[in-house]
Amino acid sequence: MSHDHLTPGDDAFDPRRWEEAGPEELTRLAEQRPEELYEAAVRLCRGAPGGEFGGTPQTRTAGRIAEALADTRSRDCAAYAVDIVGRLPPQGAAARQERDRLRRSVAERLAKAQPPRHLEPLFVALPDDPHDPETETRACILGELALTGAGTGRRVLDAYTARLRELGHPLTRLPGTRLDVEHRFTVRVRGLGPVKTPQQLRARFPEMPPSDRGAVVGRGAAGVPDDGRAQAAVRPFTAGGWEGGSEARFFMLPEPLDPDAFGMSLLEELPLDCLTVGNGSQGTALACATTPDDVLNELFSAAYYGGVNGQGQGRAYARLYAWDSLYALMGLSVDVPFLEAVRVAADHRWLRFMAFTGWFHHDAADVAFAVLDPTRTRVAVLAATDTDQDAPG
Incomplete structure (x- = not known):
């Protein structure tokens, strides 16, 4: 769809009419007069004379229109929604974040609301630039479809994915369908919210008993600094806007550790900020055994739902950040196939x-993991805490 499309009545256009429109009105218009909604969004995106963008209010209003169209089951509405979010140019960091949020929101809504036959026309023309806004929107849609299983075996979608892979788009590194280890993504069970108390942790996971041997080995551990690996490990939290802080550390043990001795006794001997309060003493702590799918789901959720003052990243990118973090915790190269990573994670x-x-806020959310590698000589630790205590008002 061309961005040169002209609409009548620009001089009489009042953006406030659309900024004040409620969700019900937008939904009704999307169902009854989608062309009118689309033309309003085009005018909003066009913004001030000279092609300058009007700012965040216009971005959000155009985004609300795109979301309403994406939720409306129609081939035309799907095309309109994608075209609108492709028109949102960045102006400053805040505008770029809002543009990315809207693009990913529209992609998720399209994958949920539209049958694949309504989306296939969007992928007929193959891309040349992986950074083009329209290409990025389509990459997000493909990432969403991969998690639903709706996009597999469709020639047009497969060809577009192959082209994105040639262009080096990061989302094409992900599996083309949901893996079994990802079964908990976006699934919320009543009564099983965030783990916030020792009682909740002990009720869901087996606690590891104290170990003198673990403490001895922990005292001999040597730190292995790796900034790139640490950044990948904490990416779900930094991308999601967790504001309390995050920490990723890696250690080499002086000798192989019996897995039964891998617990809090060892972790308390490591030089971890998250286990040290302001005066240098250590507070109450406990560790429980868990599984890779639990860790992967927490990493996904951190990016997908976002921090209390942050923003969710959409399922496609939340999935990417979660896997990058899990790979970093295991010290795996990005070239390792995902199913091989799943096999290795079990070891x-x-x-x-x-x-x-004092490091954890015990406010919005706290997450902390540790992993012992199959040689029993390397340990990785990841912790993050979120808070809204500094939020305005």
Whole structure:
């Protein structure tokens, strides 16, 4: 769809009419007069004279229109929604974040609301630039369809994915369909919210008993700094806007550790900020055994739902950040196939731990994991905490 499309009545156009429109009105218009909605969004995106973009209010209003169209089961509405979010140019960091949020929101809504036959026409023309806004929107749609299983075996979608892979788009590294280890993504079970108390942790996961041997080995551990690996490990939290802080550390043990000795006794001997309060003493903490799918789901959720003052990243990118983090925790190269990573993950030992120190806020959310590699000589630790205590008002 051409961005040169002209609409009548620009001089009489009042953006406030659309900024004040409620969800019900937008939904009704999307069902009854989608062309009118689309033309309004085009005018909003066109913004001020000279082609300058009008700012965040216009972005959000155009995005609300695109979301309403994406939710409306129609081939034309799907095309309109994609075209609108492709028109949102960035102006400053805040505008870029809003544009990315809207693009990913529209992609998720399209994957949920539209049958694949309504989306296939969007992928007929193959892309040349992986950074083009329209290409990015389509990459997000493909990432969403991969998690639903609706996009497999369709020639047009497969060809577009192959072209994105040639262009090096990061989302094409992900599996083309949901893996079994990803079965908990976006699934919320009543009564099983975030783990916030020791009682909840002990009720869901087996606690690892204290170990003198673990403490001895922990005292001999040597830190292995790796900034790139650490950044990948904490990416779900930084991308999701967790504001309390995050920490990723890697250690080499002086000798192989019996997996039964891998617990809080070892972790408390490591130089971890999250286990140290302001005066240098250590607070109450406990560790429980967990599984790779639990860790992967928490990483996905951190990016997908976002922090209390942050923003969700959409399922496609939340999935990418979760896998990148899990690979970093295991020290795997990005070239390792995903099913091989799943097999290797089963040979690691995984812990959830909880600490009551000055580092954790115990406000919105706290997450902490540790992993022991199959050689039993390398340990990775990842912790993050979220808070809204500094939020305005």
